[in-house]
Amino acid sequence: MKPVKVLIVDDEIEFATTLAERLRLRGYDAKAVYCAEDTFAIAKSDTPDILLLDLRMPGMSGLEILMTVREFAPNIKVILLTGHIDLEEKIEGIRISNFDYLMKPVDINELTEKIDKAVGKQSNVG
């Protein structure tokens, strides 16, 4: 079975790389990017199954990135990673649909559960 392709988008490089490594240890094909441009580049060349997106980033916000990605990858799944979720963001997120969210710091088990659920797998670890 092909491993799930996960793209982590977060301007906190340390966070993104470490999380990617941990996910890779758990069998996911995880990559980390730190800005919107890289995100779009990877999303176009090697479209991931799921996007782990930080909502608060300098420049483009997480939601804007999400909408842009959705234009060329309409079926991409999304989990929002956030310090806390603002109500407007929540409402907006629901409007865009197909999203879940997790508050940072994340519990790795919780995260993998949500990823598996989002991409429609029982479990990837095993």
Place this chain on the structure above:
Amino acid sequence: MNLKIWHKMIIGIAIPSFIAILGGVLTYVYIKDVKKRQGFVLIADDLKEQVLEVRRNEKNFVHYKNKEHFDILNTEIGQLEKNLSTISEKTINEIGEENFSRFRKTILEYFNLSNALFENYQNESISTEKVREEGRELEAFAVSGKHAFELSTNFVLHLRILEKNYMLYRDKKSLDALHKGLAELKNLIPFCNECIPYADSLHKLISLYEKSGAALNELQGAGNALEKITGEVADRERQKINSFLNLTPRIVLAVILLLCTLGPFFVYETASYIVAPIKRLVDITKKISEGDLSQRAAIKEHDETYSLAMSFNTMLDHLQLMHQSLEKSIELLRKKQEQLVEAEKLASLGKFAVGVAHEINNPLAIINEKTGLIKDVIGMSDDFPLKNKLLDTLVGISDSVNRCRVITHRLLGFARRTDIPVEIIDINSLLKEVTGFLEKDIFYKSIKLKFNFTDDLPPIESDKIQLQQVFLNIIKNAIDAMEDGVIEITTGMKSRESRDIIMVSIRDTGHGIPEEIQKNIFEPFFTTKQKGKGTGLGLSITYGLVKRLGGNISVKSRVNEGTTFFVEIPVKAEAVKV
């Protein structure tokens, strides 16, 4: 007494005036009476004069015993009666009707007696003539000598002298002498028939004379009575006049005394009576100017000061109302200001907390991931001497990261929303929902949950998530405060009058909050719970949310008895904009 001022003034002036007038009238009446009585005295004196005139004529009549003087007497009596009849009925009644009737009766009696006397006198004169005739015959007979020797001429002459003396003097002495002579004459009768007519006529004369004497006595008695009556009346009237004259100066004196004492008294009383209500008003204005707006004019009199006092009181009512509403507005302003300051404080605290939480949250996330990665790597590697110890240490780091996460997440709950999204919320079902989240804890601690809901509460327009948060924090604390016991949740309106504010109270039978820390429990990071169990953020967040919804929260608690939180929520969210 309800009198107008001018009534009072009239009373004040009228009473002394009345006294003066009364005195004057009394004096006038008395003086008039005196004058009248003087008239009566005159009348009585007049009558007495006439009576005396009658008596004078009576004397003449008795002296001359003839028709001429009798007529004069009669005319005089007639005159008296005529004068009497000219006296008016009124005068008669005032002097005394009985006096007059007695007077009239006596006059009539007098008149009758005078007539009788006159008749007697006429008989007397006939009888006198007879005696003289018989005397002369007896004299002639005695002189003739044709008679017995016993009858001497001298005796007859002596007898005739006695007869004449008696006729002249008509007194007891001459009568006694005559009786003696007659007795001697009677002794001679057996010897002298011619003596009989003389003796008889003498006897008759004597009896007539005696009768006249009696009649005269009676007449004089009646005359005296007439004099007495008039005298009495005059005296009585004089006496009355005297007593009146004695009384008058006393009345005048009494009036003057009354005026001097009662007059000023009444004037003073009236003046103070008029001034009193005004003085009271003045006193009240003084008190009011000292700030006591509750003063009111006492309304006692119903004079002109009554309406003054009424409008005064109305003015005061308005003033007091204005004052009260002013104070209320000031109080309201003060409260609002306090609320604003509170909210401002809260908001800046919130901003600060959110800022800090954000800043901490990202490094925390990195620590979390790095620790996790180490754990992953070590977990996958072969056993080495300190592997387990390292893993344990890593678990300790993870736990600490988790504790920090709880804190930062709660702090981020402060994050201010630009707006309060409005949902229609039924408070009772919201509370059911919230207790539903905590079902497990309640069950494990065998806590009894009681709902004391009021059914027809108005729906609340507010933010549901925030409201949930509010009650979740409170109920969580209640559960934490006891092992078993009761949590009672009551809903209702804050007051009967208005349906603006809903009141929710959450009572528990837990360990309670000591008095001295009750003021601290709403402060952020204040907790009495063990390390790792409490963050001290629950109630501060709840407090902030309630205030932001325009509500209020308060607590009542007693150690070992329990705690009740009271939450007031306005039906319409009035956001305190900050």
